Amino acid sequence: xxxxVQNEDFDVNAEIDxxxxxxxxxxxxxxxxxxxxxxxxxxxxxxxxLEHYPGMxxxxxxxxxxxxxERWPLQGTTIIHRIGELEPxxxxxxxxxxxxxxxxxxxxxxxxxxxxxxxxxxWKKEAAADGSGSWVDARESDDEALARWADPPA
Amino acid sequence: MKLTIKYFAWVRxxxxxxxxxxxxxxxxxxxxxxxxxxxxxxxAHANAFARADVIRAACDQTHAPPTAPLANVSEVAFxxxxxxx
Numbered sequence: 001x002x003x004x005v006q007n008e009d010f011d012v013n014a015e016i017d018x019x020x021x022x023x024x025x026x027x028x029x030x031x032x033x034x035x036x037x038x039x040x041x042x043x044x045x046x047x048x049x050l051e052h053y054p055g056m057x058x059x060x061x062x063x064x065x066x067x068x069x070e071r072w073p074l075q076g077t078t079i080i081h082r083i084g085e086l087e088p089x090x091x092x093x094x095x096x097x098x099x100x101x102x103x104x105x106x107x108x109x110x111x112x113x114x115x116x117x118x119x120x121x122x123w124k125k126e127a128a129a130d131g132s133g134s135w136v137d138a139r140e141s142d143d144e145a146l147a148r149w150a151d152p153p154a
Numbered sequence: 155m156k157l158t159i160k161y162f163a164w165v166r167x168x169x170x171x172x173x174x175x176x177x178x179x180x181x182x183x184x185x186x187x188x189x190x191x192x193x194x195x196x197x198a199h200a201n202a203f204a205r206a207d208v209i210r211a212a213c214d215q216t217h218a219p220p221t222a223p224l225a226n227v228s229e230v231a232f233x234x235x236x237x238x239x
Contacts, residue, residue: 034239050238051162051163052162052238053160053162053212053215053231053233055215056212056215056216056231059215059216060217081238081239092238092239093238093239113239116238116239117236117237117238117239118236119217119236120236120238120239121162121212121233121236121238122236122237122238122239123162123163123233123234123236123237123238124237124238125163135163135164135234135237136237137235137237138234138235138236138237
């Protein structure tokens with residue numbers, strides 16, 4: 001169970017291997033990697049800056065991780081989110097889930113991302129190629145994605 | 155009541171500071187009261203809280219609605235809806 005907020009990049013394979021070693025019962029590892037788009041709404045971006053609320057962010061990520069562990073039989077989870085200035089193509093976020101079987105790992109990874117996007121205290125500011133900056137607006141579709149987890153899994 | 159107030163993202167930019175320590179009047183008892191009181195403190199605060207309906211809050215680093223009481227709270231943060239991930 002790992003939660004990290006960091007400036008530096010992460011190594012997806014190293015994080016998979018770290019979970020793989022936790023238990024010989026693991027039969028499924030799912031990863032989600034979020035990256036910086038080089039283009040948004042038809043405009044080229046030169047960089048993206050991630051701000052967060054130190055302390056609360058880590059608490060929220062740990063809370064969301066604990067919720068996933070209650071709902072699915074997971075052998076391990078890892079959530080890493082980068083902060084600071086990131087270039088197009090760069091990694092932003094990594095979620096890794098490990099379970100005995102694939103469905104729990106797939107579902108838990110989607111759940112973690114949906115909760116992270118609506119409750120973890122990060123804010124994105126995009127810098128356009130012309131140097132202008134603008135804060136990214138929250139998307140209603142993220143709230144809709146969250147709603148599908150309202151009922152406990154069958 | 156002494157409170158640490160924190161601001162993030164465009165709320166921080168509009169207020170002009172990321173954090174301030176304030177002595178809040180006793181009749182300010184909820185997060186919503188606090189937002190309304192902060193908006194009276196300066197033109198920058200008023201500008202930041204002009205879109206009060208979209209601003210979110212946290213009490214002692216836990217998400218909190220406008221109706222949340224401030225009793226026993228030491229840190230309140232105001233910020234836009236989150237956009238991480």
